[in-house]
Amino acid sequence: MKQPLRKVVIPAAGLGTRFLPATKSVPKEMLPIVDTPTIQLIVDEAVRAGAQQVVVVNGRGKGAIEDHFDRSYELEDTLIRNGKKAMFEQVRAISAMVRLVSVRQKEPLGLGHSLPMAALAASGSACSSATISSTPTSRASGNSLACRRRPGRPPSR
DSSP, X not given: OOOOOOEEEEEEOSOOGGGTTGGGTSOGGGOEETTEEHHHHHHHHHHHXXXXXXXXXXXXXXXXXXXXXXXXXXXXXXXXXXXXXXXXXXXXXXXXXXXXEEEEOSSOOOHHHHHHHHHHHHHTOSSOOHHHHTSOXXXXXXXXXXXXXXXXXXXXX
């Protein structure tokens, strides 16, 4: 029997060297595509696929990722007081879209090291990675961007 996707692991502990110097101070995953951070696009896709939990394996200097998916009381209050309800709803929706679990990879040891760390974080126990191994899980990254052609429109070149 086919089980629906429940968890998505996003390895985000790398140094982002392909995008230096921008990634010296901003995590690669927070670089925008137009006006949306790359990691938000990844999480949006995971949620559309049925994910209920996203495990982000991050590293030093990646706190902006957690902050992006957290509530921002000061910003929300300012938006409401200034009558910017649509912006408020957009910001609030980001923090409500999925249960995000963050685990720190102390050094960038690669994908093979980040996945077992995600299993430990998702299971809530250092003794078992059964939660990941027994639950339909996917790994996602923002290393590729694919554009879907809209029906009735010619492909762009």
